[in-house]
Amino acid sequence: AQSVTQLDSQVPVFEEAPVELRCNYSSSVSVYLFWYVQYPNQGLQLLLKYLSGSTLVESINGFEAEFNKSQTSFHLRKPSVHISDTAEYFCAVMKPGGYQKVTFGTGTKLQVIP
Amino acid sequence: ETGVTQSPTHLIKTRGQQVTLRCSSQSGHNTVSWYQQALGQGPQFIFQYYREEENGRGNFPPRFSGLQFPNYSSELNVNALELDDSALYLCASSSGTLPNEQFFGPGTRLTVL
Numbered sequence: 001a002q003s004v005t006q007l008d009s010q011v012p013v014f015e016e017a018p019v020e021l022r023c024n025y026s027s028s029v030s031v032y033l034f035w036y037v038q039y040p041n042q043g044l045q046l047l048l049k050y051l052s053g054s055t056l057v058e059s060i061n062g063f064e065a066e067f068n069k070s071q072t073s074f075h076l077r078k079p080s081v082h083i084s085d086t087a088e089y090f091c092a093v094m095k096p097g098g099y100q101k102v103t104f105g106t107g108t109k110l111q112v113i114p
Numbered sequence: 115e116t117g118v119t120q121s122p123t124h125l126i127k128t129r130g131q132q133v134t135l136r137c138s139s140q141s142g143h144n145t146v147s148w149y150q151q152a153l154g155q156g157p158q159f160i161f162q163y164y165r166e167e168e169n170g171r172g173n174f175p176p177r178f179s180g181l182q183f184p185n186y187s188s189e190l191n192v193n194a195l196e197l198d199d200s201a202l203y204l205c206a207s208s209s210g211t212l213p214n215e216q217f218f219g220p221g222t223r224l225t226v227l
Binding site for chain 2: 104
């Protein structure tokens with residue numbers, strides 16, 4: 001079975017400062033890794049994903065995440081946050097093959113302070 | 115191309131009642147997954163339907179059941195509602211040819227009193 005740990009439940013950060021949201025996973029097999037974002041009163045939106053290949057993946061709005069197999073981590077970073085980045089971020093894993101069950105972490109609330 | 119839609123948006127029920135939630139998958143998607151997101155928690159996988167058959171289930175009791183129709187829309191049914199069933203219920207659709215990405219609907223907020 002797979003599991004995901006998001007170490008920080010809330011992360012306050014000033015606008016234009018850098019941020020890192022931490023994610024560690026546990027799995028006995030290779031997995032796909034995802035970051036989803038959830039704005040207030042909305043569903044989840046895929047931010048970025050790692051399937052294979054380059055360990056550094058980027059989103060269109062400036063976020064990036066790096067897959068580290070030895071540390072079983074997939075931390076999310078952004079060099080300069082905006083007020084509009086205030087949301088809850090979920091790290092997730094899925095085992096390739098079989099049915100497409102996604103296992104989510106408990107989420108990290110990013111609060112960008114003006 | 116329309117995205118994933120869910121109805122109703124909000125719902126209030128009392129303990130012991132039954133509820134049906136609906137989901138329309140994104141065009142071209144044949145797989146639908148349902149998740150329960152309790153307040154302050156991450157989504158928990160309930161089950162998944164692929165071409166009208168349940169092909170995976172999480173740790174939810176049998177009173178949680180579902181259907182998928184020939185047009186790939188889906189229903190989630192919950193019988194004998196309990197207070198702990200209060201949550202946001204999310205539907206996600208995906209394509210059998212692209213198993214790695216699920217597209218989520220806005221969810222149905224269920225409150226059980």
